[in-house]
Amino acid sequence: xxxxxxxxxxxxxxxxxxxxxxxxxxxxxxxxxxxxxxxxxxxxxxxxxxxxxxxxxxxxxxxxxxxxxxxxxxxxxxxxxxxxxxxxxxxxxxxxxxxxxxxxxxxxxxxxxxxxxxxxxxxxxxxxxxxxxxxxxxxxxxxxxxxxxxxxxxxxxxxxxxxxxxxxxxxxxxxxxxxxxxxxxxxxxxxxxxxxxxxxxxxxxxxxxxxxxxxxxxxxxxxxxxxxxxxxxxxxxxxx
Numbered sequence: 001x002x003x004x005x006x007x008x009x010x011x012x013x014x015x016x017x018x019x020x021x022x023x024x025x026x027x028x029x030x031x032x033x034x035x036x037x038x039x040x041x042x043x044x045x046x047x048x049x050x051x052x053x054x055x056x057x058x059x060x061x062x063x064x065x066x067x068x069x070x071x072x073x074x075x076x077x078x079x080x081x082x083x084x085x086x087x088x089x090x091x092x093x094x095x096x097x098x099x100x101x102x103x104x105x106x107x108x109x110x111x112x113x114x115x116x117x118x119x120x121x122x123x124x125x126x127x128x129x130x131x132x133x134x135x136x137x138x139x140x141x142x143x144x145x146x147x148x149x150x151x152x153x154x155x156x157x158x159x160x161x162x163x164x165x166x167x168x169x170x171x172x173x174x175x176x177x178x179x180x181x182x183x184x185x186x187x188x189x190x191x192x193x194x195x196x197x198x199x200x201x202x203x204x205x206x207x208x209x210x211x212x213x214x215x216x217x218x219x220x221x222x223x224x225x226x227x228x229x230x231x232x233x234x235x236x237x238x239x240x
Contacts, residue, residue, distance in 0.1 A: 002172060006182045009171040013188050016164040024161045025195050028136050031108050032200035036066065037209050040106030041236060044193070045070040047088035047120055048077060050112040053138070053189045057197065059240065061216035064197055065229040068237040072097055075120060087120070091150070094123035101238060103128065109135040110193060114165050114185040115143045116153035125156035134158055138189050142167040163188040 035042055044054035044067060051071065058069035073079045074087050075097075087093065097120070103109060109128050113121040116139035128135040137157035142165065144152070154160035165185045172182035201211045212229055215222040234240045 002174075002182075006172050009182070010184050010187050013164050013166075013184050014191055017162075017188060017192060020164065021161055021192070024159065025192065026199060027159070028110075028161065028196045029199035029203060031134055031136070032196055033203035033207075035106060035108050036064070036200060036204040036211065037207065038106040040066070040104065040108070042067045042197075043070055043101060043103055043107060043109045044068070044112070045109065045121070045124060046112035047075045047118060048081075048084055049183075049186065050114065050121075050189070051076050052186055053112040053193060054110075056190050057193055059214065061214055061218075061222075063214050064201065065212035065214055065233055066237075067197075068101065069239060070097070070101055071239055088118045089120075091119045091123065094120050094127055098124060098127045098131075103131070103133045105132060107133060109133055111135060111137045111153060111157065112189050112193075113137065113153050114140045114163060114169060114189070115146075116140070116160075117143060117146060117148050118153075119150055122151055122153045122156050125153055126151070129156065129158065136161065138163050138192055140165040140167075140185070161192055163192055165189075 032042060042064065044057060046053050054069040057063055057067045075084050077084055111121050111125055125135050125137060135158050137153045137160040139154050139160050141162045163185060165188050168180065169183040169185050170180035171184055173180055205211055214229060215225045217223045217226055230240055
């Protein structure tokens with residue numbers, strides 16, 4: 001079955017991440033733990049479908065409350081998918097985007113882009129580095145040999161984590177269809193960032209730090225519990 005093949009492909013990518021990227025995941029977790037301990041904010045950004053990775057960690061059950069997704073409407077799909085694909089390649093957009101979120105020295109910025117080739121994510125990392133903001137990219141090394149007119153995202157980041165996604169993202173061949181289907185980048189990058197947050201939370205908890213985590217709003221007491229966290233972070237997280 002095609003479903004079995006797709007499952008095996010996803011597992012293969014996750015296994016490769018596990019066998020090759022754990023040192024970097026741990027390094028990123030140590031930074032995030034420091035952010036938690038210093039009451040900082042964990043910023044996350046991606047264009048197009050990569051913004052789904054940021055949303056996956058933002059304001060949800062079992063998620064850290066100090067996560068801020070950077071959501072620029074023009075770079076997301078719902079306000080014009082084809083337009084957003086063009087805009088993410090435009091230079092000069094990253095600086096006003098960066099300025100809107102007021103990142104500080106106790107914060108960290110994660111940038112997701114499987115290709116790592118587009119201007120906005122790459123420039124955002126460069127600006128963050130220039131301003132002394134710790135930043136980590138999640139990219140696929142399968143695109144590193146592609147020629148670009150600008151530095152790639154991983155070249156502008158403090159360091160990168162390889163999501164081990166194959167070139168072109170889609171992994172399944174369909175009989176009678178010229179193009180492959182079944183992307184794996186969302187699953188791979190989500191696994192990476194969720195692993196980082198989990199490891200960081202445990203590191204901070206081991207030091208006796210209080211970990212700000214949302215409960216499900218659909219269980220008894222969840223909504224009241226979450227209201228306290230929202231009240232605490234509302235002045236600091238733009239999209240709460």
